[in-house]
Amino acid sequence: MRQAPLILIVDDETHILHVVSIKLKNAGFDVVTAGDGEEGLATAIDHQPDLIITDYQMPFMTGLELCMELKSHEQTAAIPALMLTARGFSLDPQYTERTNIVSLLSKPFSPREILAKVQQLIGNESVPEPGAL
Secondary structure, eight states: OOSSOEEEEEOSOHHHHHHHHHHHHHTTOEEEEESSHHHHHHHHHHHOOSEEEEESSOSSSOHHHHHHHHHHSTTTTTOOEEEEEETTOOOOHHHHHHSOEEEEEEESOOHHHHHHHHHHHHOGGGSOOTTOO
């Protein structure tokens, strides 16, 4: 049984994986990463994260395709997703019904901004204080 919420970050930009991972780990979250949508799907099935942060634009499988696939698998259907998008991108309501995308965050974003969004989506009370484990 996990003590800290597990976050899966899926992005083909390694610097984003690195920066977001460090920020979330320092805040007390457990983090796993994937470099594309296909790897993200396999990782989500294997690890059952509490939240998925995915980029929209990726090779092999977009973040939107990933979220539709996640919704179609019984073991990942209820995992909420935070989609990272280009500024000004909006999601057609038909896709929110076919996915578990609960929020969009435009790039560029600050690490503080993404941490605040994750805490809002998961709930502050579920995150242990750093060093409390």
